[in-house]
Amino acid sequence: MGIAIVFIIFAAVALVGAVVMVTTSNTVYAAIGLLSTMFSIAILYILLDAHFIAMVQVIVYAGAVMTLFLFVIMLIGVDRPEAYGPVAIGQKVMTVVVAVGLFAVILLAGRAAWVTGSSAFGTPDLNGTIENVADELFGTWTIVFLSTVMLLTIAALGTIALAYFGEVSDDEEATL
Numbered sequence: 001m002g003i004a005i006v007f008i009i010f011a012a013v014a015l016v017g018a019v020v021m022v023t024t025s026n027t028v029y030a031a032i033g034l035l036s037t038m039f040s041i042a043i044l045y046i047l048l049d050a051h052f053i054a055m056v057q058v059i060v061y062a063g064a065v066m067t068l069f070l071f072v073i074m075l076i077g078v079d080r081p082e083a084y085g086p087v088a089i090g091q092k093v094m095t096v097v098v099a100v101g102l103f104a105v106i107l108l109a110g111r112a113a114w115v116t117g118s119s120a121f122g123t124p125d126l127n128g129t130i131e132n133v134a135d136e137l138f139g140t141w142t143i144v145f146l147s148t149v150m151l152l153t154i155a156a157l158g159t160i161a162l163a164y165f166g167e168v169s170d171d172e173e174a175t176l
Helices: 003-023 027-047 051-075 090-110 131-138 143-164 172-176
Strands: none
Touching: 003 027, 003 090, 027 051, 027 090, 051 131
16 A cells, blocks of 8 residues: 555656646756656656666766756756746745645655565565666677667767867858
């Protein structure tokens, strides 16, 4: 019962974050919606006993990718107060009410008996363990993994070369 409640809560948070990300015109709000969706998906991975994938989700996507997104957003200048627009009436009150409600639901779900891990249902399921992921990644999918590494390395080198050699001065542009 507790797992179902946690699933419902974080599935709803993921959906709301995704809708906010797609529908809002403010890029900071869109990034926050994406961040809440990524964290919620990590919780859903934990419910599926895929702890390694959940940590990769948090570290890579919610950490590195969101840091890059927020850096770009702040670089283009939407962090100024005039970029946010007017605050809706009752927005802060609604935020507090929703936060207290979610916290109460999480506390109620925590009082129930929790069944953690798939070993409680019989044989252990090793789908999300580090050993299983490593066996698949460096065993079955080695060529694909190394090809992806080479592709990303070549793309990074090409980007650096374009940035370094692509700068054309006004005098060179006039002669072209």
